[in-house]
Amino acid sequence: MGRSPCCSKEGLNRGAWTAQEDKILCDYIKAHGEGRWRNLPKRAGLKRCGKSCRLRWLNYLRPDIKRGNISPDEEELIIRLHKLLGNRFLFGLTQIIIVSCLVIGHFFLRAGSQSYDFLSSLSLISRWSLIAGRLPGRTDNEIKNYWNTNLGKRHQDHHASDDRSTKLPLDTAKKRAEPVAVRTKALKCSKQVFLKVSRAETPDRLNSNQTSSETRDHQTNMPPGPNPGDSNNGQSSLTNSEDNISADDSMLDFNIGELCLSDLLNFADFSTSLACSSDHQPDVMLYEELETNVGLNMHPFASFLDYYTGEDQWLG
DNA sequence: AAAAATCCCAACCGCCAAACA
């Protein structure tokens, strides 16, 4: 039967909130604080579902909500965060197996004539709240809507135009533009999950901090390009011709010691990054902050992220 | 000018995990 609804739907107002309802809700929360949403409508004298009250408050009435258009800076940050965090880290044995298969499959397929963008497909699975958390005053709902109505479309358009430009048959192009059905159910990761990885390292990679982009590119089988510390756009463009990265290499890229991913994801303050000079890329700053504050050499992880998020031209 | 199509976003829904009894 499933669980009972959060409240009786009968006799409740639905649809758009009125100014009067907004005022009642605001006044109540100012007086009593947030929380206990189920009982809030009754106590506040609102004919609304508790969940509806919570959503209205969080997405619209909170005093710190920033309204208005998404600025170019914010858009840039959303795009970068979506690339960085949008591939929802999946947890649990099943999810780890699935992701492992996808990662390995990704490299095998890339090694072949055509790369099939599994990881890009995974980007359809997003962490809106996490992204919104890095954009002061913006809500996950707003970010999600913005992505779905603006950026997501551009993403799809870009795939489509790429396919046209490479002269793929139309039906093939269509298939590639369509998301692969790798969709997880909504899954929170509140438990701490640790990646137990060996400490065996490839020193040349780990010491790449001071290496020039050229040497780094050589060491990591990447073509010449900006390294994560460059003030350039950080695009790493691994071409198919250089796909001799083995599955072993891909696993080495996770070699970041025993690291709590949820900590990692929540660590860097991107809002700070946004406030910084615009030539400093947020993801680069994430790596730098992790290195500085957590004491991790992030380059192996960074290079993996850099690699599979490298196809950032899809947003044009 | 009006109808149709499309866009946009607030609100809703169902599911999940943590907290609690």
Added chain:
DNA sequence: TTGTTTGGCGGTTGGGATTTT
């Protein structure tokens, strides 16, 4: 340990606004 409640998430929908025909 088990069942229930609560808060939170991402996906989807409905309807008003805007654009196109």
